[in-house]
Amino acid sequence: MMILIVEDDLDLAETCSMVLESCDFEVKVAHSAEEALLQIADRKPDLLIADCVLPGRSGLELSQQMRSHHDRRQLPILLMSGSLRNKVAHGDSYDGFINKPFLAETLLAEVSRLLQPAPQSANQPVQGTL
Amino acid sequence: MKLAAFILENLEPILNEWEDFASSLAPLEDATKIELRDHAAAVLKVIAADLQTPQAEHQSIAKSRGMALAVGGNTAAQLHAEERVAAGFSGEQVMAEYRALRSSVLRLWAQNAEITTSDAIQDMIRFNEAIDQAQTESMARYAKMLREAQNLFLAILGHDVRTPLGAVSMGAQVLLMDQTLPSKALKVGLRILNSSKRMDAIVRDLLDFSTTHLGEGIPIDPRTVDLLEICQHTIDEAKTFHPDRQFELKAEGNLEGAWDGQRLGQAFSNLISNAIQHSTPESAIRVSISGSADQVIYAVQNEAEVFSATKLRTLFDPVKRFAIRPASERVGARMQNLGLGLYVVKEIVNAHDGEIFVSSSKEEGVTFTVRLPRQTPHRRSGD
Numbered sequence: 001m002m003i004l005i006v007e008d009d010l011d012l013a014e015t016c017s018m019v020l021e022s023c024d025f026e027v028k029v030a031h032s033a034e035e036a037l038l039q040i041a042d043r044k045p046d047l048l049i050a051d052c053v054l055p056g057r058s059g060l061e062l063s064q065q066m067r068s069h070h071d072r073r074q075l076p077i078l079l080m081s082g083s084l085r086n087k088v089a090h091g092d093s094y095d096g097f098i099n100k101p102f103l104a105e106t107l108l109a110e111v112s113r114l115l116q117p118a119p120q121s122a123n124q125p126v127q128g129t130l
Numbered sequence: 131m132k133l134a135a136f137i138l139e140n141l142e143p144i145l146n147e148w149e150d151f152a153s154s155l156a157p158l159e160d161a162t163k164i165e166l167r168d169h170a171a172a173v174l175k176v177i178a179a180d181l182q183t184p185q186a187e188h189q190s191i192a193k194s195r196g197m198a199l200a201v202g203g204n205t206a207a208q209l210h211a212e213e214r215v216a217a218g219f220s221g222e223q224v225m226a227e228y229r230a231l232r233s234s235v236l237r238l239w240a241q242n243a244e245i246t247t248s249d250a251i252q253d254m255i256r257f258n259e260a261i262d263q264a265q266t267e268s269m270a271r272y273a274k275m276l277r278e279a280q281n282l283f284l285a286i287l288g289h290d291v292r293t294p295l296g297a298v299s300m301g302a303q304v305l306l307m308d309q310t311l312p313s314k315a316l317k318v319g320l321r322i323l324n325s326s327k328r329m330d331a332i333v334r335d336l337l338d339f340s341t342t343h344l345g346e347g348i349p350i351d352p353r354t355v356d357l358l359e360i361c362q363h364t365i366d367e368a369k370t371f372h373p374d375r376q377f378e379l380k381a382e383g384n385l386e387g388a389w390d391g392q393r394l395g396q397a398f399s400n401l402i403s404n405a406i407q408h409s410t411p412e413s414a415i416r417v418s419i420s421g422s423a424d425q426v427i428y429a430v431q432n433e434a435e436v437f438s439a440t441k442l443r444t445l446f447d448p449v450k451r452f453a454i455r456p457a458s459e460r461v462g463a464r465m466q467n468l469g470l471g472l473y474v475v476k477e478i479v480n481a482h483d484g485e486i487f488v489s490s491s492k493e494e495g496v497t498f499t500v501r502l503p504r505q506t507p508h509r510r511s512g513d
Contacts, residue, residue, distance in 0.1 A: 016300060
């Protein structure tokens, strides 16, 4: 399974990658929405994890673009943000939401839920943070 | 000559004198000077028009207290304050400008008219009331703009810190996942993780403090939760950080219901931290929670000195609490923390349409009691 992380903070992107790789996921990192779009077209990830606030186009705009794209509509999206307000305000454009900073187990639980083959209920936010 | 007519006929000399004074307060660019002069002229025209309008006694009193009714949009005085913020004026300088405007008008008028008749004295009283009103409008807008900017600054700071904090805690967890590391490295990893958790709690309170002051309220997401579980979890967490402290928990009744579990966990945790901080190390922290048909009551009690009336009044307002502290207690170890926790508790309780009370006595110590109604509305604060 391949996961694309879109996060402009290099340290957070790298530590999240290490956590996911330790569970045998293949992880790619993009540092902007524009870079992510190229990687999505090229590598067809199974899950997109995106920060809400990114330089240029935001993670929210990226997820909304995925939702309106015919071929990418089914791509599960997990949003990360330092503000719970983003969860409240944009609930229909993602499948999961984690509030920064989060525990490794919270990240892994959400990734595992979103990659399950069974039909998923949209918008099931996770309660646990640090 | 009536004062209103005098102002309108002598706008230029009044504004010239006022502008000379304003320029002495801060150097201004020509474009800014023109804009500010326009605002001052608008303020004077509003005042002149006001002087020509009959006024009841209650309107006069309201105006002198800066409480006259606002009529749609922004007033000239409010716009003037915005320009003054942009021009870098301090609040005192804006006040000084109004003093100068008052003085310019009255001095020039006195040179041109006999202020001895009842009408003239009445004009002067009304002019002073109108200046008071304009000054209040300007200062209220000035203070609001600065307050909002400060809170926005804190909100952005709090938000921005969370990403690197996430990297720190995630890095510590990556270390802890590798059991081949020496025990010393794992111990350091655990310390980093625990410290980042404490830092997260501080940043979260700061973020909540600043965003609620921007008028957005705390967003809540009510779901079915078990408050006993949340209550127990916060006590367990407190025990981890304070293994030497004694905690007692008494629970009864139905404690399941629709609340924002994460937010209430934050509120319970803040109350327990407050109790730990303000009680003697050997005393117990007593937590009780009881559920009835229509509400849940949660209380934290600890031994502490009796609160003064001033402390009780400012307990949930960290800024006022800080302001009334003696200067010697504002720095270093005596400061302990910013005291945002109780404010955030109150906001979380309010977002659930609940209430919080505090009692303090020599016999019972201090007790914070939270009442949470079961019927949480299906709205999110800030909507």
